[in-house]
């Protein structure tokens with residue numbers, strides 16, 4: 001039998017020395033983050049610390065001034081503000097995004113709509129949806145192609161409690177299927193759901209395990 005050990009798979013996401021300024025405001029100042037497959041990472045930090053800036057940079061929607069991002073696999077990004085077309089229905093959004101991702105069917109989309117409990121709005125245009133339902137669609141579209149890495153910017157804003165709990169079931173399923181999930185959160189009470197807390201302070205991330213508060217960790 002071969003004796004050599006199998007090399008470890010590459011991390012799902014690696015960011016090194018990220019810098020980003022808005023004018024003279026230097027928001028990211030050398031942020032580093034490595035996320036392995038099957039890990040659930042919370043990005044925490046005070047208002048204005050740069051959490052959304054970090055996620056946009058990781059998602060590639062905001063160019064950084066310096067630094068390197070290596071993504072292994074496909075990406076799903078759920079931004080804080082839904083990027084939806086107000087005159088299209090839920091069903092039309094699913095179809096357009098499925099076509100953009102070259103999906104052969106809408107099975108995953110229907111599964112997510114069912115899981116988040118908004119089937120009855122299938123034929124409703126986005127302009128007539130509530131904020132919480134728009135956010136459900138926003139999240140569905142980010143997850144539609146079952147990406148390997150998920151970047152979720154406060155994904156449950158406006159969710160009722162039942163949907164919030166369903167969201168966590170969904171995330172547990174993603175983790176169990178070896179997806180890497182990064183979530184911006186402000187909710188202290190949910191922090192023990194995560195493998196790692198990445199605290200953004202002065203433009204840099206310091207990592208600790210959620211269960212063993214304070215100890216340094218790798219994600």
Ligand SMILES: Nc1ncnc2c1ncn2[C@@H]1O[C@H](COP(=O)(O)OP(=O)(O)OP(=O)(O)O)[C@@H](O)[C@H]1O
Nearest residue numbers: 022023025027045046047048049050051052053054
């Ligand atoms: N497009 C922009 N132009 C100029 N300044 C910006 C821009 N986007 C964000 N900022 C500033 O950069 C800083 C970080 O903003 P960011 O939204 O990333 O913080 P955050 O940690 O996500 O905040 P919150 O917890 O309030 O959502 C803030 O001071 C914000 O005002």
